[in-house]
Amino acid sequence: MAEDARVRERIRTFIAEVFFVDRFDDEQSLLRTGLLDSMGMSQLVAFLEEEFALEVRDEELVPENLDSVSRATAFVTRKQGRPAA
């Protein structure tokens, strides 16, 4: 789905640029594999809120929503009222 791909690409670009990583895959756990540290996760959440004009509630701060590019993509598209691919 085009919108899903756009969200995914924005998230990937953000991670690559802010955290200086070249290679990572969309299913990879961001925290377990050390791609992001806890502060990095905070930055990712702030980015999602600003970039996609949404509000992340505290109870949504769980690995299922955020701990990989694919999960974050699905979370954003779900929040935007569109089903994830």
Added chain:
Amino acid sequence: MCGIAGFTVGEGGSADAGRSERLRRMTAALRHRGPDAQRAVLLDGVALGHARLAILDPAGGVQPMTDPGTGVTLVFNGEVFNHPELRGRLSGHRFRTRSDTEVILAAYLARGIDCVRELNGQFAFALWDPRTRELWLARDRVGIAPLCYAIGDGVLAFASEAKALFAGGFARPALDAAAVKQSLQLWAPVAPRTLFEGIRALPPRSVARWAGGRLEVRRYWDLDLGAEPSPVEAERAVEEVGALLEDAVRIRLRADVPVAAYLSGGLDSSLVCAMAQRALGGALSTYSVRFSDRAWDERAFQDGVAAALRTRHVPAELAAREIGELLPAVVRHAEQVLVRSAPAPLLRLSAAVRRDGTRVVLTGEGADEIFLGYDLYKETRVRQLWSRDPRAAWRAAPLAGLHRAQRALARGELVREFYAAGLDRPDAVEFSHLVRWGASGRIARFLSADFAARTEGEDPVASLVASLPPAVRRWRPLARAQYLEFETLLSGYLLSAQGDRMLMANGVEGRFPFLDHRLIEHVARLPDRLKLRRLREKWVLREVAARWLPPCDAARPKFPYRAPIAAALVGPAAPAWSAEVFAPESVRALGVFDPDKVLRLVRKVEASPAGASEADASALVAIATTHLLGRAFREPTPVAAPHLAAVELVA
């Protein structure tokens, strides 16, 4: 402490002018370690140089020291604190001096090189035995005193610091790529590797024998942290630990010059200061670092303890900007790649100490390693419990408390994921450090493609694990974690880059009561629950402290010593050298890091210095210090002519 240097000479090798010049250059290059006298001797078989910081028997303890009967000759850096007791046991020797140097010489003559097992102290020495034509090198149990060497063309050259090997022409200052990669992740290279190609460090607790053109290295002491705990009443444990620590402090006050102390404001140094103050009858001077940026500053605690103990307290204050200015000197002395700026304030502090007329200080270093003081041990305990049932979230709950609270992790589930590294391998020897090394390993993202490819075969964690004694794998998880801390953080960084090198840069000797091997051995045999009681660190030491310090100081939670980074290296207050170091052409010329990423990192931190993450700040320090180290010794080390002339060549 002092500085030592030397090299072997083939049989019948004469004292030619070339050799004496090399020896003088090496000795002069260590003048900062021993400003009081520099002496060198050329013998048939070996050349030995010594730069002296006179602490004990200023008149008699002159080095190199030769036993007139046998010709056995010693150059020694450090202190043997139990020298009066050893002297009493060496009744067959006719002592000519009051020095601990002669005690080592006499002990060697009586018992051979195994005499090192009897020494309680911090030392690195080289001993030439002309009877057997053997050169012995030895280093203390935890690696307080440095010693490195290079072998080439059948010659062994050694020195307290690599710069003396460069000055003598025994090594080239080319960075060792694997050591750079190891330092970025582990904070130090894996011994015996050093940051320079062709230079090896003699590992702590080792002796080396050079004979017939070959070097054999062996350990003479086991850092046995895995001993089966002995059952002991808590009350008795507190008394025994208190008595041992008090004795460790007492023998470290032995000197012919005043002994002072560093006071960080934390529990460990406060306790050492309290014990020293009582032993000295109220004559203790204390020294502290203060930061003008209050976020890093601990002056309220330092002043409070100093007032309570009635010490003569001397603070040294510095601003973030000065840390950047100090960094080139820090790197030249440390001879390491750094990922933290914390050594810089200690270089400033030792200068203040020396200016104040003091040349010996006690510090609290080592307590966190032996009494389980770091959060890492709590983390290990919780992760071990969690690993037994990774689906049981409650097992991981305490991890959120170890973590600085941040909004994205408010509910704890995400914190858990961060701490889940290696959860399926709780028996792996490196288990305790996987979270930390996962984080520090992120600096590798800044490596250039070429450097990354060149060092692809180097896995720092695997190299460290391969270097561990096999017994360590069978120890309890907390003991394994302790051993890794001793190997990497303590001897590789805290005692060296942040310890000896920052002290001796200004001719100040550090002494470390918590690293008395009697205390290490004793505390290792205490049950873990007397050290880490549930998640309360250093329990038995706190109980000791409660008898010596006001209640609030004895109960104070751990506050890690850190120094500002980002603002010290980029932005308007950055030092003049930083623009050149971070410039793409410099980064490209060094060949270690990716110029584009470095540029992006600098811009990112410049835009928001306060928002720089720890990973960003570490990367900045690593990039800067790798560059500074790469060029620090590029030109032949300049040895000032008056310093060279000051080296006395004795017959």
